[in-house]
Amino acid sequence: MIEVCLLGAGGTMPLPGRWLTSLLVRWNGTQLLVDCGEGTQIALREKGFSCHQIDSIFLTHYHADHTAGLPGLLLTMAKSERLAPVSLYGPKGLQELMQGVLAIARYLPFELRCIEYAQRENTFEIKGMKITAFGVKHSVPCFGYCFDYPRAPRFDAAKAKKLGLPVNLWGILQKGNAVEYEERQYLPEEVMGEKRRGIKFVYATDTRPVPFIGEYACNGDLLIAEGMYGDKEKQANALENRHMMMQEAAAIAAGANVRKLWLTHYSPSMPNPGAYEQEVKEIFENTLISNDGAFCDLSFSEE
Amino acid sequence: MIEVCLLGAGGTMPLPGRWLTSLLVRWNGTQLLVDCGEGTQIALREKGFSCHQIDSIFLTHYHADHTAGLPGLLLTMAKSERLAPVSLYGPKGLQELMQGVLAIARYLPFELRCIEYAQRENTFEIKGMKITAFGVKHSVPCFGYCFDYPRAPRFDAAKAKKLGLPVNLWGILQKGNAVEYEERQYLPEEVMGEKRRGIKFVYATDTRPVPFIGEYACNGDLLIAEGMYGDKEKQANALENRHMMMQEAAAIAAGANVRKLWLTHYSPSMPNPGAYEQEVKEIFENTLISNDGAFCDLSFSEE
Numbered sequence: 001m002i003e004v005c006l007l008g009a010g011g012t013m014p015l016p017g018r019w020l021t022s023l024l025v026r027w028n029g030t031q032l033l034v035d036c037g038e039g040t041q042i043a044l045r046e047k048g049f050s051c052h053q054i055d056s057i058f059l060t061h062y063h064a065d066h067t068a069g070l071p072g073l074l075l076t077m078a079k080s081e082r083l084a085p086v087s088l089y090g091p092k093g094l095q096e097l098m099q100g101v102l103a104i105a106r107y108l109p110f111e112l113r114c115i116e117y118a119q120r121e122n123t124f125e126i127k128g129m130k131i132t133a134f135g136v137k138h139s140v141p142c143f144g145y146c147f148d149y150p151r152a153p154r155f156d157a158a159k160a161k162k163l164g165l166p167v168n169l170w171g172i173l174q175k176g177n178a179v180e181y182e183e184r185q186y187l188p189e190e191v192m193g194e195k196r197r198g199i200k201f202v203y204a205t206d207t208r209p210v211p212f213i214g215e216y217a218c219n220g221d222l223l224i225a226e227g228m229y230g231d232k233e234k235q236a237n238a239l240e241n242r243h244m245m246m247q248e249a250a251a252i253a254a255g256a257n258v259r260k261l262w263l264t265h266y267s268p269s270m271p272n273p274g275a276y277e278q279e280v281k282e283i284f285e286n287t288l289i290s291n292d293g294a295f296c297d298l299s300f301s302e303e
Numbered sequence: 304m305i306e307v308c309l310l311g312a313g314g315t316m317p318l319p320g321r322w323l324t325s326l327l328v329r330w331n332g333t334q335l336l337v338d339c340g341e342g343t344q345i346a347l348r349e350k351g352f353s354c355h356q357i358d359s360i361f362l363t364h365y366h367a368d369h370t371a372g373l374p375g376l377l378l379t380m381a382k383s384e385r386l387a388p389v390s391l392y393g394p395k396g397l398q399e400l401m402q403g404v405l406a407i408a409r410y411l412p413f414e415l416r417c418i419e420y421a422q423r424e425n426t427f428e429i430k431g432m433k434i435t436a437f438g439v440k441h442s443v444p445c446f447g448y449c450f451d452y453p454r455a456p457r458f459d460a461a462k463a464k465k466l467g468l469p470v471n472l473w474g475i476l477q478k479g480n481a482v483e484y485e486e487r488q489y490l491p492e493e494v495m496g497e498k499r500r501g502i503k504f505v506y507a508t509d510t511r512p513v514p515f516i517g518e519y520a521c522n523g524d525l526l527i528a529e530g531m532y533g534d535k536e537k538q539a540n541a542l543e544n545r546h547m548m549m550q551e552a553a554a555i556a557a558g559a560n561v562r563k564l565w566l567t568h569y570s571p572s573m574p575n576p577g578a579y580e581q582e583v584k585e586i587f588e589n590t591l592i593s594n595d596g597a598f599c600d601l602s603f604s605e606e
Contacts, residue, residue, distance in 0.1 A: 013375065013379045013382065014342070014344070015348065037375075038344070038371075038375040039317070039342050041317070042318065045318065062407075064378050065375075067407055068341075068375045068408070070407075072316065072317070072340075075316070075367050079315065079316065096406060097406055100403040103404075103406070104371050104403050104407075106367075
């Protein structure tokens with residue numbers, strides 16, 4: 001229902017066999033990308049996704065390992081004859097970045113719409129998905145993303161019958177609209193059952209492990225978080241450069257009671273992130289030491 | 304002696320398994336790159352070259368498949384702790400392009416020196432290599448490159464003896480300097496033998512097959528040329544977008560009497576460039592339908 005693909009799992013620079021961290025989300029006929037480092041368009045193609053349908057691009061921050069793939073991606077979208085506008089979202093400085101991107105990728109046939117964040121928390125809605133950009137803690141302004149896809153409560157036919165509402169009005173109420181019937185207004189709340197769990201996932205890189213990552217991810221289906229280093233001797237580097245250790249990400253996942261954790265954004269100095277799997281799983285069992293192309297299809301769950 | 308590596312053989316956009324056309328040249332302790340599309344830094348690493356030592360970057364033109372790898376490459380060079388300046392050469396517009404590159408790749412610790420071409424022919428000398436940028440015919444201003452590494456004539460000991468020059472002065476003359484001996488000046492020409500063949504190779508993409516490509520490449524060791532299409536039905540596309548057919552490149556190689564031809568810059572619409580090998584070899588036998596990483600080490604030849 002909501003397809004989520006981590007196109008790459010690398011940080012800092014692309015390596016042979018390790019693309020840079022970037023997330024593709026596909027739902028309701030739209031595609032959204034978070035971050036776009038050098039090579040992202042090749043990773044997309046490798047995984048069988050089309051560049052053509054990317055309607056929105058969210059950027060966490062403006063270090064080049066999250067942005068340098070934009071000129072190539074946008075030009076490839078142009079070559080696929082896309083004409084529809086593309087919306088770009090990111091911290092302050094987006095206009096300036098995009099001027100740079102356009103000095104490399106000239107003559108795009110579609111409009112670019114830039115939305116710069118004015119606040120620490122910014123909320124958008126795209127095709128039924130609520131997307132919250134929240135400030136995290138990196139060496140430059142940087143945002144995490146919380147994706148929330150709500151599920152409507154079940155329609156309670158018994159309540160509707162009891163109110164004496166004819167069946168042809170049920171659908172209107174079910175879609176969340178009020179109806180008038182025999183000179184009285186009926187609200188959706190009157191015929192709906194209890195709230196139901198939607199789908200929620202959070203993407204957070206590059207950042208120190210600030211508590212509100214867990215607050216946004218709380219009880220969510222998936223947390224995708226930076227695990228820049230696994231070796232505890234690198235803790236000082238993580239602190240200095242405002243990155244997150246694998247163990248720190250796992251502790252957030254455990255505290256937030258998420259269903260699963262995908263680690264990503266590995267340092268090029270870490271050739272085998274899997275070496276820390278056991279240690280990390282002792283903190284949070286359902287951790288995936290992601291490779292490029294980690295994929296899942298998130299659906300509403302019955303509970 | 305002069306290592307030449309075609310890092311990629313693709314044009315227009317990078318594909319899984321096909322990097323964009325870019326040439327690495329290594330000689331006398333320096334490395335030079337021609338063109339730098341998205342992914343070039345990964346291709347370099349795959350082939351075992353270090354980004355650190357790239358002292359000069361020559362650009363043919365400013366379409367993104369030849370430039371979009373610059374931010375990532377320069378930042379990776381920065382991360383390898385390079386501090387020495389990097390020289391960039393290209394047609395008019397280089398400053399503007401580099402402003403864009405620097406909006407993506409911020410905080411470079413080394414100086415960038417931009418050399419914009421003022422003429423249709425521009426000559427530079429780097430570590431004994433004469434490099435000529437010559438205007439070709441594309442949809443935007445575009446330059447080919449001729450690399451010329453001259454070989455000093457052999458020292459003729461018989462001539463030196465006949466002139467009565469003591470042996471300790473021979474080395475000075477051999478290096479091309481004049482000497483004074485017994486109140487007369489002696490010039491190198493007086494003690495040197497006949498001219499000897501140096502090393503010459505030409506890189507030409509993206510362009511229609513203009514005659515002066517062959518004039519520069521004439522009798523050279525290697526011509527690396529665009530072969531955007533092999534299918535003759537694409538001739539109209541080649542004409543319209545100012546690109547070169549494989550067969551046209553082979554005809555230049557044959558006319559110029561080069562030793563070998565490497566084709567490159569294949570259209571993404573051509574999944575198997577090797578399909579045209581036989582046809583192209585009928586025009587010029589010593590043609591390589593290059594893959595990524597085509598490599599040769601050019602040396603002075605005895606003849």
